[in-house]
Amino acid sequence: MATSGQKEPIHVVITGAAGQIAYSLVYQICNGEVFGKDQPLILHLLDITPMLGVLQGLVMEIDDCSIPLVKGVVTTDNEEQAFKDADAVFLVGAMPRKEGMERKDLLTANVKIFKSQGTAIDKFAKKTVKILVVGNPANTNCLILAHFAPSIPRENFSCLTRLDHNRAKAQIASRLKVSPDAVKNVIIWGNHSATQFPDVRSATVNVNGTDTPVYDAIKDDQWLKSDFISIVQKRGAAVIAARKLSSAMSAAKASCDHMRDWWQGTKENEWVSMGVVSDGSYGVEKGLVYSYPVHIKNGRYSIVQGLPVDDWARELLDKTQKELLEEKTDALKATSSE
Numbered sequence: 100m101a102t103s104g105q106k107e108p109i110h111v112v113i114t115g116a117a118g119q120i121a122y123s124l125v126y127q128i129c130n131g132e133v134f135g136k137d138q139p140l141i142l143h144l145l146d147i148t149p150m151l152g153v154l155q156g157l158v159m160e161i162d163d164c165s166i167p168l169v170k171g172v173v174t175t176d177n178e179e180q181a182f183k184d185a186d187a188v189f190l191v192g193a194m195p196r197k198e199g200m201e202r203k204d205l206l207t208a209n210v211k212i213f214k215s216q217g218t219a220i221d222k223f224a225k226k227t228v229k230i231l232v233v234g235n236p237a238n239t240n241c242l243i244l245a246h247f248a249p250s251i252p253r254e255n256f257s258c259l260t261r262l263d264h265n266r267a268k269a270q271i272a273s274r275l276k277v278s279p280d281a282v283k284n285v286i287i288w289g290n291h292s293a294t295q296f297p298d299v300r301s302a303t304v305n306v307n308g309t310d311t312p313v314y315d316a317i318k319d320d321q322w323l324k325s326d327f328i329s330i331v332q333k334r335g336a337a338v339i340a341a342r343k344l345s346s347a348m349s350a351a352k353a354s355c356d357h358m359r360d361w362w363q364g365t366k367e368n369e370w371v372s373m374g375v376v377s378d379g380s381y382g383v384e385k386g387l388v389y390s391y392p393v394h395i396k397n398g399r400y401s402i403v404q405g406l407p408v409d410d411w412a413r414e415l416l417d418k419t420q421k422e423l424l425e426e427k428t429d430a431l432k433a434t435s436s437e
């Protein structure tokens with residue numbers, strides 16, 4: 100029982116907790132950067148049995164950080180124990196891509212994990228739980244998770260495209276030699292893959308105190324419509340080629356940005372990109388997990404409506420949707436053949 104004036108602890112789950120993204124994620128969560136500096140929490144760390152020893156080391160480090168918000172840490176290889184009473188879930192645990200692979204090459208192995216975890220979340224998590232899927236292929240893993248967790252409202256499922264969103268902001272900022280926080284309202288549409296559509300047609304950049312459309316500030320439509328898009332689409336592969344490991348620090352930071360904004364809200368007149376269960380907006384098949392621009396208020400997101408879709412944009416929106424439809428077919432096949 101919390102003493103008067105203190106909030107009750109929330110239960111926060113991280114899967115793949117012995118892996119590299121989790122190693123960057125845990126401190127930011129424990130330190131109040133996601134759920135607030137006044138929000139105590141109990142961490143539930145799930146990984147596979149051979150990694151339980153590594154989780155013990157992680158717990159020692161959490162203890163040694165000596166953070167008052169942490170009211171308990173559960174380490175487990177058991178999904179029931181992991182998801183019991185969960186308020187917020189970061190699903191990171193999955194096989195990462197190696198050099199030369201596309202993210203959809205991971206599909207068959209990873210969707211089975213999400214079938215099992217969806218079934219467990221359905222039974223054991225709170226019905227209000229907020230779920231962020233990070234493990235790749237993130238959109239389709241999220242679709243499978245939602246499919247096997249029918250009692251959880253559709254709006255409680257999401258997948259990470261905030262890393263792509265942050266990458267897009269960073270590219271624009273670097274080109275204009277301004278701080279990334281001067282850039283607002285970029286959009287990642289569709290899949291967290293090389294077919295995603297990074298779109299800055301409605302984005303602005305603050306130059307000398309004035310919000311200016313990014314297209315007017317950059318004055319190079321050719322770059323914005325070609326190289327910029329392909330740099331963002333291929334950034335994950337470029338990091339793998341350089342590091343021989345996939346992005347981890349930036350993925351953890353983006354995961355925190357995503358969950359913090361979902362929990363605490365976005366700024367007035369600003370949107371962020373989130374993979375969410377489509378309601379049919381922008382001609383996308385209902386039920387697909389598709390990245391959209393969203394506003395968030397009181398813990399609920401709404402898809403930003405009425406943005407312009409010309410022929411050029413329509414083609415890109417459809418191309419990434421087509422890939423998601425193919426992934427959906429493969430994933431449902433892989434999860435029904437067990």
Ligand SMILES: NC(=O)C1=CN([C@@H]2O[C@H](COP(=O)(O)OP(=O)(O)OC[C@H]3O[C@@H](n4cnc5c(N)ncnc54)[C@H](O)[C@@H]3O)[C@@H](O)[C@H]2O)C=CC1
Pocket residue numbers: 114115116117118119120121145146147150191192193194195196212232233234235236237259260262263291345346347350
């Ligand atoms: N959506 C995004 O923007 C991004 C997604 N990713 C994806 O995140 C995932 C994790 O990446 P890393 O942390 O670098 O990988 P990692 O290999 O360092 O860690 C993955 C962890 O998941 C665990 N795991 C495997 N199966 C599990 C299961 N059934 N239950 C619980 N844990 C399980 C592994 O034992 C390992 O400890 C990968 O799929 C990667 O592709 C990575 C970067 C960005």
Ligand SMILES: O=C(O)CCC(=O)C(=O)O
Pocket residue numbers: 195196201202235262334335336338345346
């Ligand atoms: O690219 C990958 O497959 C792993 C990391 C990732 O998803 C990313 O960096 O965007």
